[in-house]
Amino acid sequence: MSQVDLSGITKTFGAVEVIRGLDLQVADGSFCALLGPSGCGKSTLLRMIAGLETVTAGHIRIGDREVTQVEPAKRGVAMVFQNYALYPHLTVAQNICFSLSLAGVSRAQQKEHGDKVAKVLQLEALMDRRPAELSGGQRQRVAIGRALVRDPEVFLFDEPLSNLDALLRVQMRLELAKLHNDLKTTMIYVTHDQVEAMTLADKIVVLDKGKISQMGSPLDLYNAPANRFVASFIGSPAMNFLPAKLRWSAGTLQASFPNGASLAIPAPATPAFDGERAGEVGVRPEHMGLSDTGPIRGVALVVERLGNTSYIYLDSPVGPLICEADQAVGIQPGTSVGVTIDPAHCHIFGTDGAAWPVRA
């Protein structure tokens, strides 16, 4: 059993409350990503699970053990750091086996464990090298190896791929996903990169200012963001937000945009409010189209052609918009274009940022 239970976790640094009464359960064997912008408290939370940071209030349980006051090495967790933290004076083999060496494990057993880990991570040929002689990806693998050799109940990753270049990051992402599939060990992964979270995790916890903004599967968060913060954070390019006046009317929500255009969005028959309210309509770039008959017109500022698709950055009377278009679209910067919105994929946010349920 290696479920991680956090209950009522609070962390303050002086007068600053970094984590506020947070409750979280990470199921045994799952891959949970803690996602959020810098300063949201995700690394602090991970460090508290690791035992590197004390908990101001609340309890941490790993498996069936209360570990809130247990020292880091005895929690059954292993951590992979952002800058790898490989000991520069030790070889790869010695780095991997350092924890075993401290625990007084015999050299023969250390070698046996080290070799096993090296095989999993394809480090066999590098065992006698020092960290300075390794590439970024190799160092990352050694850092994972050092965690792996301890056979932990829970792996903790603190932005482990952020020091790698884009190509290597994709490779290592795949390797991590494979590793999790093979090991089936609980993994908690901190990142500010939503692509990493979406591709690796089976549960994403979005943190904002020390509180959980939303948690769920990657697609839950993508398709049904609970608030504007999550909607803007998940998805690349980010969701468009169009200010609108909203009125409930017999199974539809009428959105009137500042340019005078309006849109009927399918909504539950029971109105969530009476009269007219101010809010925002959120639409992802892929749910917008280009058409001369579109209700909103804008001027193309930049056209990004990615090969398989194109993104058009527009300046419009309702604000800046990003629209996904066919890769062969012939629009040039400076061209005026009409934009259509798919009403079935709209998200509605109130002025407080909370999402209104528009789909039953």
Added chain:
Amino acid sequence: MTTAPSPARRRDIGGWVLTLLSAMAAILWFFPVYWAIVTSLRADDQTVTDFSLIPLNPTFGNFLYEFENSKLPIWYLNSTIVSVSITVVVVFMAACTGYAISQLKFPGRQVLWWTIMASFMVPVSALIVNHFIIIAGVGLLNSYMGIILPMLLSPVTVIVYKQFFDGLPREFREAAVMDGAGEFQLLFRVFLPMNWGVTTALAIITFITAWNAFLWPFLAAQDEKMMTVTVGITAVQDAFGVRYGRQLAGAVLAGLPVAVAYLLFQRRVTQAITLSAGIKG
């Protein structure tokens, strides 16, 4: 038609002038050392008559005399025991203290740190009378312990170590803690081995300072058998006036180990001076 010299050419000339000035300064500095060496190689009667740069009849007589008629071998042994002990203890204590102040949180840490900072602003010579009274009071004069104890004060070494530990990324500590390392293992298996250069440099400079020390060993060791080399060579007296050759032979022998240490570890000594430069300012 004349043209102004190019910037590169001006730099060249500037470089040559600087090199020349440095060379002259080096000659000026080294000449007394050289003169001491050549004088020590002259026969007694030639030290005040032969002023050639290379001795006319070089001889090791003065050196042999020093070895046969003084307690030089014992002084060498004393200097070695004293300097090695001081080096080992100072480096060990400073590493532990620097580590504790840098990495551990304990009550009084700031007070300890400022006390150490303040202590190196007090010149050792200002404390020498107190040291003498205390060491004499506990009956340690003319003993290794008596010579060594007051010389173990080395706040600069603590400060250099503290700064070194402060500069290490905290992830190393955290990774080792996660691996199950205690504080001693962290210090001796992770932090110090990560950069032996710092320890080597500090050890060499501590050794050289200890070997060259004169004032305290001179006061603490009045018995000829307990003297260190630097003190001992001043004790070589002669009933027939000053014997320059013999005295300088003693001085050359006293300085020899330090010179050898310096030549062998030149880079490390420079590093140690650089490390402590910001502190000694």
